[in-house]
Amino acid sequence: MSDEETPHGGGTMVEDDGAASRLPARRGDAGHDVAVPERFENPGLPPHVHRLSDSNEVASKRAERQVAMLFGLSMLATVAFLVAYFAIDYTIDVFVPGIGSTNLLHLVLGVTMAVSLLGIGFGVVHWAKVIMPDEEIVEERHLQRSSDASRKKAADLILGGGEMAQLGRRPLLKYSLGGALGLFALPFVVQVAGSLGNPTEVSELAETLWDIPKNPDGSPGAPIRLARDPELTPIKASDITIGSVFHVMPETLKDSKHVLEDKAKAAVILMRLDPSQFADDERGRKTQEWGYQGIIAYSKICTHVGCAVGLYEQQTHHLLCPCHQSTFDATRDMDVIFGPAKRPLPQLKITVDAAGYLVATQGFTEPVGPSFWERNEFVNE
């Protein structure tokens, strides 16, 4: 805004600083012998206008008092901060109109600190503006580059130094030093790069707690019960009404040694739809087949960048990721219907066990969560 305004100040105008000018646009000296110059000339600094406080003793006294008052206010506020720090109970909350309920100690400390700082700030700036000299000073600039002589001197010193060290005459020294300097950083790089990460197989990205552990004899172990998150209580199919949503973890999470790491991959969202609501196509039927009486379970880890896909829209049967708004259609195998995700959420194949609890009979058939370079290798059709 102020860019458009006329700045103030003055001096004499020299258009060019003498650096090689290759610009043709400059209107040169063509107007020398004509009465009217070709360009306007810089009029120089405008006459200085004195402030009231420069000439009027009363005004300058008043300014002095104002500054001192601001400094005084700052001191008072500092004292108030110290008193408040020791005096106010930190459990008291107060209601401040427009702000809401807030901690009293925090509020008082903040406001007194602010006044203490602002008092100094306003005081000093006011001092600078009304009492310190306000006549502008002109300082000349010089070309940034050094003179040719100093450039040559520097070049001679560098080249001469190299000469004295016999760099040119002894290539063996030059090249062996180059080699040593080129290599010495390697141990540091290797140390940090080699030790930062715990060596882990990429296949780890495709494994979750839902993978059924094998029995010692090689046969598949017992199916894993679905459990409520975070209580980890098993879920009866009959407890799930149409339209309800459950956040689910494998029951085996109880024995996990790495709870957060396992949760980050095993999180599942479970919902029940009326069987008539599934799409009447291959994907809709697959959704139903892998579920149990309209109860379906899907990985809750977004295939985009891994946020928990936690927002279920009951009426449209859409699942929305709150991070980047990828939208999945629960009636068609979590097909992506909007947003930046490419792949549907992987489905967890479920059924019920003898006691009527929901169980997963197999792990996910593809890696859950965001894509990675080797992902294809771990997709089982």
Added chain:
Amino acid sequence: MKTAGGIAGWLDDRTGGAGFVSFLLKKVFPDHWTFMLGEIAMYSLIICLLTGVFLTFWFVPSAGQIVYDGSYLPLQGITMSEAYRSTLDISFDVRGGLLIRQIHHWAALLFVAAITVHMIRVFFTGAFRKPREINWVIGTILSLLALLEGFVGYSLPDDLLSGTGIRAMEGFLRSIPVIGSYVIYLVFDGPFPGEAIIPRMYSVHVLLIPAILVALFTAHIVLVFVHKHTQFPGPGRTNTNVVGYPFMPVYIAKAGGFFFLVFGVTALISALVTINPIWAYGPYDPSPITAGSQPDWYMGFADGALRLLPGFLEFEALGRTWSFNVFLGSILLLPVIFTVQGIYPFLEKWVTGDNREHHLLDRPRNAPVRSGIGAMAVSFYLILFFAAGNDIIAIKLHLSINDITNFLRLSIFVVPPLAFWITKRICLSLQRHDRDKVLHGRESGTIIRTADGRFFEKHEPLDAYERWPLVQQEVPEPLVLGSQTDANGVAAKHARSERIRARLSHFYFKDRVAPVTPAELAAAHAHGEHEAISPPPETSISVEGPPETQGLASPTSEREVVKRAPEKDL
């Protein structure tokens, strides 16, 4: 003098610093409110450093899990990381701790905001031109580091929101072709989230990045002293002087006082407006999530890019997964934006062929194409920024999120060129307005009725001081390729780069408005106030044939001056 023998004398005896001190204290700084933007950035960085040191006394950078038993009742009995627990303690159990935390967070937000606005000011006024290109590059790196420092910083408390941010970051890193899966194991030391990321981010946040920030920011300031500050054109202000107030006492007082003002305002905001109430989010857990999960504002543009990139950009080829819907926005966008930003001064210098030092700022209107490019960049950034709030916009304005997203997807291609064109036209119009003002004077507000009953407004002529800023600017002309044949009459071959350069130069300077000359002003006065002035305000270059068909005298030759042909209007 008393001091000469005192401490000052003692110091000078041992350092010989008197010369340097007088050099420093005599420095002249010009006044302009936009010059304070960089100061705000500098001061908020200092505030962050101060409060950050305080926070390290209580913060425990550990992902180790414990059960909370502190004074915040709603979270008692909940398992959480020590990082989260100690942040709760800072907020509830350390007296004044919440204030320090809030100042730290607000100052960080202000730091990035001030850097951004400062950079926009520097760009639009051309303050990046020789000899300040190095400082522009340093500033570019500083702004990138500020973003990273901020991201790492707000991730440290390990609350649900910031943990979700780290989760997303893991998704970003995974998307890097070839090495993605290895990178996440390096960063997290095994599977996400692991226990390594919090202490690692801590050392990056309190040691690595601040050290680079402080070093670069010192270099930035030193270069400002070395170059002397730029100034806006005005009477008495030239390219070879700097007009303003001396460092001692005026600028020490103004700048020092301003530090207290910035600190005071930050403290006041921190006292009144809660930022990042981590206690309301709960500890990080990969399973729960809240609606409206968003990063701090300065990461919004990258988040917005991720929301706009369509899913089909992920594909499978050569037996591998190429996740460009994530990679482009999260990993590639930042370096690309900052590289483009960093090289702009060199690009403009190449196009203009201008090798002189520039200490006088351009009024943005006097550089219409540059201002247009700036507006284009700002609009691009803003679209991405608003895209990061598409869910909030949808809820607040009762709009469809799909429509908003699709609209922004279209806008990202349409709006920036439009912003360029509109800004350029506005700049040219403003230049013509300047001409008008110089020729006819400024509106006085006095309405005069003539004898025959007509009304007109009296215009006051500008005095020389008011006029100067409106007529001082240079109007560069496009580079044109020189003769089409060489000395022997053989068709000259020109480097492709020279042809591109000529074309770009044409793009930059083909439309321009020449400032009023004394002759024009005299003519205007002679013709009376209400008559049109004969020379048309806008001129355009006339080149026979498209530039690429022309020859250039020699690839690095002086540019040829082409006569400006008057043209009516654009």
